[in-house]
Amino acid sequence: MTLSYIIESIISGILLGGIYAILSVGFGLTWGTMKVLNISHSVFAVLGAFVSYWLFVKLKVDPILSLPLIVIILFSSGAIIYKLVIRPVQRAKDVIMASMVATFGVAIVVENVMSYFWRPDPRILKPAYASSSIFLGEISISQGPLIGFIMAICAISLLYWFLNHTYIGKGVQATWQNPIGAALVGINQERVSLITFGLSIASAGAAGVAMALIYAFYPSVQSIWTLFVFLVTIVGGVGSVIGTGLAGLLIGSIIGICAAFLPFVWVNVLLFALLLVILLFKPEGLFGN
Amino acid sequence: MLKVNKLYVEYDGVPALRDISLIVNEKEIVSVVGANGGGKTTLLRTISGLIKPTSGTIEFMGEEIHTLSPHEICMRRLIQVPEGRQLFPKMKVIDNLKMGAYLPEARKNLPQSLERVYKLFPIFKERTKQKAALLSGGEQQMLAISRALMSMPKLLMLDEPSEGLSPLFTDNVFETLKILKEQGMTILLVSQEVERSLELSDRAYVLENGQIIMEGKGGELLCNDKVREAYLGM
Amino acid sequence: MRDKTNGRYMKYGLFLIVMFMLFVFPVLKPPLFFLSLLFTAYMYVALAESWNLMGGYTGYISLGHIAFFSTGAYTTAVFMNRFGVSPFATALLGGFFAAVLAALVGYPVLRLKGAYFTISSLLLAVVMQLIFMNWDFVGSSVGLWYKLLPVSIEINRMIFYEVMLFLATAITLIVRWVEKSKFGAGLIAIREDEDVAKTMGINSPWLKMKAFILGAFFAGVIGGVYGYYIAYVHPEVTFNINTSLLILLMSFFGGCRTWVGPLFGAIVLSLVNQLIVTFIGAEISRILYGMLLVVVIIFMPDGVIHYIRGLFVHRKIRHGDSIL
Numbered sequence: 001m002t003l004s005y006i007i008e009s010i011i012s013g014i015l016l017g018g019i020y021a022i023l024s025v026g027f028g029l030t031w032g033t034m035k036v037l038n039i040s041h042s043v044f045a046v047l048g049a050f051v052s053y054w055l056f057v058k059l060k061v062d063p064i065l066s067l068p069l070i071v072i073i074l075f076s077s078g079a080i081i082y083k084l085v086i087r088p089v090q091r092a093k094d095v096i097m098a099s100m101v102a103t104f105g106v107a108i109v110v111e112n113v114m115s116y117f118w119r120p121d122p123r124i125l126k127p128a129y130a131s132s133s134i135f136l137g138e139i140s141i142s143q144g145p146l147i148g149f150i151m152a153i154c155a156i157s158l159l160y161w162f163l164n165h166t167y168i169g170k171g172v173q174a175t176w177q178n179p180i181g182a183a184l185v186g187i188n189q190e191r192v193s194l195i196t197f198g199l200s201i202a203s204a205g206a207a208g209v210a211m212a213l214i215y216a217f218y219p220s221v222q223s224i225w226t227l228f229v230f231l232v233t234i235v236g237g238v239g240s241v242i243g244t245g246l247a248g249l250l251i252g253s254i255i256g257i258c259a260a261f262l263p264f265v266w267v268n269v270l271l272f273a274l275l276l277v278i279l280l281f282k283p284e285g286l287f288g289n
Numbered sequence: 290m291l292k293v294n295k296l297y298v299e300y301d302g303v304p305a306l307r308d309i310s311l312i313v314n315e316k317e318i319v320s321v322v323g324a325n326g327g328g329k330t331t332l333l334r335t336i337s338g339l340i341k342p343t344s345g346t347i348e349f350m351g352e353e354i355h356t357l358s359p360h361e362i363c364m365r366r367l368i369q370v371p372e373g374r375q376l377f378p379k380m381k382v383i384d385n386l387k388m389g390a391y392l393p394e395a396r397k398n399l400p401q402s403l404e405r406v407y408k409l410f411p412i413f414k415e416r417t418k419q420k421a422a423l424l425s426g427g428e429q430q431m432l433a434i435s436r437a438l439m440s441m442p443k444l445l446m447l448d449e450p451s452e453g454l455s456p457l458f459t460d461n462v463f464e465t466l467k468i469l470k471e472q473g474m475t476i477l478l479v480s481q482e483v484e485r486s487l488e489l490s491d492r493a494y495v496l497e498n499g500q501i502i503m504e505g506k507g508g509e510l511l512c513n514d515k516v517r518e519a520y521l522g523m
Numbered sequence: 524m525r526d527k528t529n530g531r532y533m534k535y536g537l538f539l540i541v542m543f544m545l546f547v548f549p550v551l552k553p554p555l556f557f558l559s560l561l562f563t564a565y566m567y568v569a570l571a572e573s574w575n576l577m578g579g580y581t582g583y584i585s586l587g588h589i590a591f592f593s594t595g596a597y598t599t600a601v602f603m604n605r606f607g608v609s610p611f612a613t614a615l616l617g618g619f620f621a622a623v624l625a626a627l628v629g630y631p632v633l634r635l636k637g638a639y640f641t642i643s644s645l646l647l648a649v650v651m652q653l654i655f656m657n658w659d660f661v662g663s664s665v666g667l668w669y670k671l672l673p674v675s676i677e678i679n680r681m682i683f684y685e686v687m688l689f690l691a692t693a694i695t696l697i698v699r700w701v702e703k704s705k706f707g708a709g710l711i712a713i714r715e716d717e718d719v720a721k722t723m724g725i726n727s728p729w730l731k732m733k734a735f736i737l738g739a740f741f742a743g744v745i746g747g748v749y750g751y752y753i754a755y756v757h758p759e760v761t762f763n764i765n766t767s768l769l770i771l772l773m774s775f776f777g778g779c780r781t782w783v784g785p786l787f788g789a790i791v792l793s794l795v796n797q798l799i800v801t802f803i804g805a806e807i808s809r810i811l812y813g814m815l816l817v818v819v820i821i822f823m824p825d826g827v828i829h830y831i832r833g834l835f836v837h838r839k840i841r842h843g844d845s846i847l
Contacts, residue, residue: 104768109813109817185363227649279643280632
C-alpha cells in the first residue's frame with residue numbers, strides 16, 4: 001500500500017462526495033423548505049441516469065450534451081409529481097410524515113415501471129473519455145468521476161446562485177423562513193413550491209447522470225442511493241446547501257479513506273452505522289445551525 | 290375604496306367574526322379598536338386572503354377580492370403589516386426590503402421605493418447588510434412597515450404596530466403613520482392603543498367578541514363615555 | 524340491553540364458525556396453491572397486527588419490522604442448519620432474540636420522533652441486511668438451505684397452514700385486547716400528543732418500549748415459523764424493504780387506528796398481491812400497491828373502512844387529515 005494509492009483513494013472519495021452532495025442537495029431543500037420528505041428523490045436520479053443512458057446508446061448523444069435536456073425532462077416530472085402527490089399531501093396535519101409515506105409509494109411505482117420496461121439489469125454509462133485517466137506524477141485520476149464531480153459542482157453552484165440571487169429563489173427562502181410574511185409580500189406559495197420541487201428533482205436527475213458515470217445503476221439501486229442521500233443530508237443539516245456540499249465532501253473522503261483499507265460492503269455498514277449514531281446524538285446535523 | 294360587507298368567519302366551526310361591515314374611503318385613516326381576542330387580527334387576515342370567510346363579501350377598488358389568494362390580493366396593492374411583524378429573520382435588511390418589492394409592478398419601482406423608505410427611516414440606509422433577526426423590536430417594526438411600503442400600497446393595513454414596543458418606539462410608529470397620512474396614504478389601523486389610534490383616525494370602529502359594537506368619527510368615539518370607561522380607564 | 528348481549532353472542536358465534544371453517548379447510552384437500560395463498564395471508568395478518576402496535580396506535584411508523592421478522596427466520600435457519608435442531612420451539616426462540624434486539628435498539632431509537640424514527644428503523648433493517656450478506660456463519664450472500672419436515676408436501680403445508688392460522692388468530696386477539704386495555708389507551712394518547720400524554724402521567728418511554736418489544740417478539744415468532752416453512756433464508760428475501768412497505772400499506776389501507784384495519788387490509792391486499800404476482804408479475808403488483816399507497820395517504824388516511832363508512836354516513840372526511 002503506497003502513499004500514492006492512499007492519495008488516489010482520497011481523491012476519488014472527494015470526487016464521489018461532490019456527486020453525493022448534488023444527489024442530496026435537492027432532497028434537503030424540499031425537506032427544509034417545504035417540509036416534504038421526498039423518499040422518491042433518488043428514484044428520479046436513476047431515471048435521469050436511464051434517460052441519459054438511452055440517449056447515449058440509441059442516439060449517440062454524449063451525456064454531457066444531453067444534460068440540459070435531462071434537467072428539463074426531470075423538472076417536468078417533478079412538476080407533475082408535485083401536482084399529483086405533493087400538493088394534496090401538503091394539506092395533511094403532519095406534512096413530513098404524510099409526504100414520506102406517499103413518496104415511498106411514488107418511489108416504488110417509478111422503480112418498478114423502469115424495471116418493467118428496461119429490465120432490472122445493471123448498466124453503466126461509458127462514453128470513451130470516462131474510462132481514461134489523468135496522471136499527476138504517480139497519481140492517476142479517472143476521468144469518469146472527475147467529469148461527474150465537475151457536473152456536480154456546476155449544478156450546486158447554479159442552485160446556490162438561484163436561491164440567493166434571483167427573486168424566485170429568494171422567494172423560496174422567504175417562504176421557508178416565514179410563510180405568512182411571504183404570503184403577505186405577494187409570493188405565490190404554490191408556484192414557489194412547484195419550482196422548488198421541480199428543481200430538486202432536476203438536480204437529482206443531473207446527479208443520476210454523474211453517478212452513472214461511476215457506478216453501475218439499476219432500478220432498485222435507488223434505495224441504496226436514498227440511504228446515501230439521508231446520510232449526507234442529515235450530516236450536513238437539513239435545508240442547508242453549503243452544509244450539504246461540505247457533508248458530501250466529508251463523507252466522500254471518509255469513503256475514500258476507508259475503501260483503501262476495508263472491503264466496500266463494510267464501508268457501507270460503517271457509514272450507515274455512523275448515520276444511526278448521528279441521528280441519535282446530533283439529529284440537527286454536523287453543519288446545521 | 291375598501292368595503293367589507295356582512296362578513297362571517299369561522300375557526301374550526303367556532304365563529305370568530307359575525308356580521309362585520311366596514312368601509313375605508315380614499316385618503317382616510319380608519320382604525321379598528323378593541324380588546325385582545327376580539328377578532329381584529331382575524332379581520333385583517335381575512336381581508337388579506339389568509340383566511341377564507343364563511344360568508345359575506347370584501348370589495349377593493351370595486352372588485353370582489355374575498356375569493357382571491359394572498360398573492361393576488363397583494364397584486365392589487367392592498368398590503369398588510371402583520372401582527373408580530375413576520376419578517377424574514379435570516380435575511381439582510383436590504384433583502385427584506387427587496388422582498389417587499391417581489392411583485393413585478395413594485396420591482397420596477399424599486400429604486401424610488403428604497404429612496405422613500407430611507408428618507409422615512411435613515412437607519413436602514415446604514416444597516417442594509419444587517420440580518421433582520423438582529424434588529425431591536427422597534428427597528429423590526431419599522432422594517433415591517435418599510436417592507437409593506439416597498440409593495441407600493443394603495444391601502445396599508447397595520448395590525449398592532451405598537452405591540453410590545455417601548456413608549457419611544459410607539460411614539461415613532463404613530464409619528465410615521467402621521468407622516469404617511471400627510472403623504473396621502475389610505476390606512477386601516479388595528480390597535481389596542483385606543484386613545485392614540487382614535488386621535489389619529491378620521492373614523493373608527495369598536496370590535497368586541499367578533500362584532501362591531503360602535504362606529505363613528507375618531508374624535509367622537511374618544512369622547513364617548515362607554516369607550517372612555519371600557520378602554521381608557523376613565 | 525338484551526339486544527346488545529344477543530348481538531355479542533352472534534358475533535362470537537360467527538367468529539367461532541369462521542375459525543372452524545378455516546381450521547378444517549385443509550381437510551378438504553384443496554390445491555396446495557390455496558394453502559400457501561392463505562398461509563401467506565395469515566402471515567401478513569399477523570405481521571400487520573404486530574406492526575400496528577407501534578405504527579398504528581402510537582403513530583411511530585417503523586420500516587424495521589422485517590429486521591425482527593428476519594431475526595426469527597434466521598434463528599430457525601441457524602438452529603436447523605448448524606445444530607440440526609428442528610422443533611417449532613425455535614420459533615419462540617426467534618421471538619425471544621427479536622425482542623432482545625428490539626430492547627437494545629429501542630432504547631436509543633425510540634427517543635427519536637417522526638421521520639427520524641422511521642429512517643432509523645429503516646437503517647436498522649438495511650445495516651442488518653448488509654451484515655448478514657457478509658456474515659459466513661449465517662450463510663452470507665449464498666443463504667442457508669435446510670431440510671423440510673420429513674413428511675409429504677401436503678401434510679407439510681397443512682401443518683404450517685394451521686400453525687400460521689393459530690399465530691394470526693392469537694396475535695390479532697392479543698392486539699385487540701391491548702387496544703381495549705389501559706396500555707392501549709396510553710399508546711393512543713401518545714399518538715394524539717406525546718407531550719400532553721406525558722403531562723397526564725403516562726410513562727411514554729416505557730409504554731413505547733413495551734409496544735415495540737411486543738411487536739418485535741411477534742414478528743420474530745412469525746419469522747421463525749416462516750423460516751421453517753420456506754426451508755431457505757437469504758438476506759434479500761427476508762430483509763426485503765418491500766415487505767416492510769407492504770405491511771405498512773396493509774395497516775393504512777384497512778385503517779391503522781383499530782385492530783380491524785390491519786386484519787382487513789392484510790387479507791385483501793395479500794391475496795390481491797399474490798394473485799397479481801403469480802399471474803401477472805411482481806413488478807405490476809408493486810406498481811399497483813405503490814399507487815395505492817399514494818391514494819390511501821391522500822384520500823383515505825383513516826383507511827378504506829372508515830372512508831366507505833364515511834361515504835354512507837355522508838360525514839365529510841377531510842382529505843389528508845387524521846394521524847398523518
